[in-house]
Amino acid sequence: MKIVFFGPPGSGKGTQAKLLANELSIVHLSTGDILRDKLNEGDSLSFKLKEIMSSGNLVSDEILNQIISKKLMSQECSNGYILDGYPRTISQSDFLLSFAKSNGFYINIIFNFKIDFKIVEERIILRSKQEQRSDDNIDVIKTRIDKYIEETFPVSQFFSKNFSQNFHNIDASQEVSEIQKELMNIIKKAKNK
Numbered sequence: 001m002k003i004v005f006f007g008p009p010g011s012g013k014g015t016q017a018k019l020l021a022n023e024l025s026i027v028h029l030s031t032g033d034i035l036r037d038k039l040n041e042g043d044s045l046s047f048k049l050k051e052i053m054s055s056g057n058l059v060s061d062e063i064l065n066q067i068i069s070k071k072l073m074s075q076e077c078s079n080g081y082i083l084d085g086y087p088r089t090i091s092q093s094d095f096l097l098s099f100a101k102s103n104g105f106y107i108n109i110i111f112n113f114k115i116d117f118k119i120v121e122e123r124i125i126l127r128s129k130q131e132q133r134s135d136d137n138i139d140v141i142k143t144r145i146d147k148y149i150e151e152t153f154p155v156s157q158f159f160s161k162n163f164s165q166n167f168h169n170i171d172a173s174q175e176v177s178e179i180q181k182e183l184m185n186i187i188k189k190a191k192n193k
Contacts, residue, residue: 001026001080001187002105004087006156007113008148009141010120010127011172012179016113017084019180024187027076031085034067035059056143058088058151065095073103080108088152093159109190110159111183113172117145166190 001024005013014030021028035053039046045063052059068086071077087093100106124141160167168186170179 002107003082004107004110005084008120009144010124011113011115013084013113017082026080029081029083056140061091069099093155110167112156112169114169115172
């Protein structure tokens with residue numbers, strides 16, 4: 001099962017991806033986690049990433065495509081995965097689709113988490129207090145939401161138009177358990193097709 005999650009930062013994608021990955025015994029590929037792991041490697045790329053991420057800007061498509069494609073072809077992804085935070089731009093989306101085609105796989109389900117941005121801000125501020133995350137202050141949040149609207153929202157629209165049978169909008173303001181139930185129902189239906 002190959003799944004893609006879309007939605008603004010703070011919409012609960014990460015939480016749902018973790019729950020779903022456990023439930024389905026597949027890998028949760030969060031670009032945020034992958035990049036944070038990379039930051040700890042201490043090489044020149046990690047210093048470059050640190051600079052980009054602390055300002056709230058997004059990592060270049062070229063760097064991300066490289067890291068992600070390597071991951072997708074790894075043994076740990078052979079049973080499937082949830083892509084959370086990728087593709088973020090039209091060029092990443094083009095890369096992913098041509099990469100999928102040339103490697104003989106396709107995306108089974110696309111979930112789009114929809115939520116009011118005011119709720120997002122409140123959630124992220126709470127999360128930053130709980131997790132002491134330096135990338136969760138109000139200026140960075142606003143930058144990330146603006147970037148989402150400008151770059152990622154058009155990508156979700158593209159998938160919505162071109163993969164309408166596999167594309168599902170999710171009301172991300174619901175309780176965690178409600179969202180999880182909804183995702184599992186959609187997945188069960190997809191498996192039975």
